[in-house]
């Protein structure tokens with residue numbers, strides 16, 4: 001219907017294909033769990049800048065969270081540092097609409113200020129999507145990007161289900177153009193788009209809209225190169241690739257391959273192969289440093305066409321499962337994902353819906369009963385707080401999650417009060433000097449707990465050098481001191497050095513200890529005062545009980561999976577009813593409520609906020625009233 005306004009544009013474009021490089025964002029997000037540090041980007045950044053990419057994607061997505069959660073890096077500083085050495089090529093970031101770079105809907109004032117500062121620091125183009133393709137969730141970020149002088153690339157999340165087809169995606173593209181997109185992105189975050197579907201979709205889209213079409217896909221099923229070739233034949237304007245040593249599998253296809261395929265053809269991007277090779281060599285070495293973050297799930301896996309888990313999610317899911325010591329359940333979790341997705345009305349799986357569905361599927365498998373534990377995010381999703389899904393939601397599960405409540409029908413962010421002032425006051429109370437910087441306030445508004453830890457870490461200046469265990473272990477864990485000391489036994493002195501520890505088994509936890517230079521494996525029985533945290537540190541139960549009793553009574557409240565206590569909802573001597581929430585636990589970045597299963601009185605509490613907890617430990621003791 002809208003084709004009439006652009007008849008002149010119907011012929012496939014013969015301009016050289018434009019290429020965006022994703023190595024510094026999606027490439028490492030998809031292959032090494034977003035761990036690439038700025039210090040490993042800077043030495044090669046100048047060369048990447050010389051290639052002639054249409055843009056460099058280097059921010060957004062999971063990079064913000066990962067920088068403060070794992071890397072002890074200020075994400076805002078990354079833009080500034082890279083900009084200094086990459087002045088030529090536009091910077092692009094990925095933004096989750098009203099979710100920004102987080103997992104929930106933020107208030108409009110946070111969205112506006114975040115985008116303002118991102119552009120001010122050097123972001124040129126913002127790719128904006130909503131996980132549910134709910135256009136209402138894009139409004140504020142579109143408006144803010146245009147207001148502060150950025151370019152909007154509206155993105156539609158591509159997915160496959162009986163509720164999705166190409167005509168519908170073309171219609172979405174039209175709406176994105178109408179809302180002010182300067183280019184429209186087909187975001188195929190799981191690599192589901194087949195070459196022939198791509199040809200059809202792009203042909204139709206070219207006839208329907210005037211702005212450039214940008215295709216983003218992943219090579220998980222190894223179709224991506226052919227998908228790009230067919231898309232290029234149909235006239236797509238821009239495609240996403242990564243440098244070969246950070247490409248393929250769950251990442252984007254290699255830029256070198258595309259360049260070679262198009263050599264001498266009308267759409268040849270004419271990139272400098274020698275320079276590309278230099279960059280590829282650099283990342284061959286750098287990638288080795290991040291070996292521990294490579295999972296078994298970053299290679300080619302055509303099963304993605306069934307499970308529909310996006311690139312970054314697969315490797316993160318594997319990492320999360322290994323932290324839960326349950327990597328062997330990966331297959332069951334992957335099979336549970338499509339079932340949960342159907343219950344949820346077939347949302348495209350992309351952050352945050354991929355995390356919500358993925359974590360719920362993990363809980364459904366690990367707890368041994370579907371929806372026995374329902375995360376707060378699942379609850380909010382089923383309440384409509386993330387927007388509207390295109391397929392119908394399983395009403396039984398919705399009822400189980402939100403009871404008799406009705407789902408909302410307005411734009412979700414309309415229900416979120418302004419948050420920035422509140423965040424500033426909270427941060428001021430905790431860290432006054434830190435709160436004077438608006439970027440810190442935004443960081444805090446996005447991830448309060450993680451941000452606080454990050455700021456405190458940073459201010460305790462002397463960046464603690466963690467001990468890197470050199471032994472082969474499932475998940476290496478740096479140790480808290482003392483790791484080296486002398487002991488005297490029967491008058492003889494031995495030099496002891498703790499190398500690291502492994503995962504606990506039935507006989508306890510193996511410790512790897514050097515005694516006078518000889519390696520010994522020592523089994524330590526499980527009642528330890530230290531437990532490894534999700535981040536691989538070892539935290540003592542500071543302020544809490546050193547040992548928690550094992551679950552023996554019906555009123556003993558424990559956690560369904562290893563995690564951290566976010567909130568203790570009861571006090572000793574409180575009267576509680578069966579089903580009442582007593583704790584909020586965070587595991588795998590999602591929060592879950594923990595309930596008491598009996599009526600009674602809170603007799604004892606063995607945890608406080610921030611404590612790391614494990615199943616089978618009593619966290620709260622509830623006893624029947626006498």
Ligand code: MN
Nearest residue numbers: 026189218311
């Ligand atoms: Mn992607």
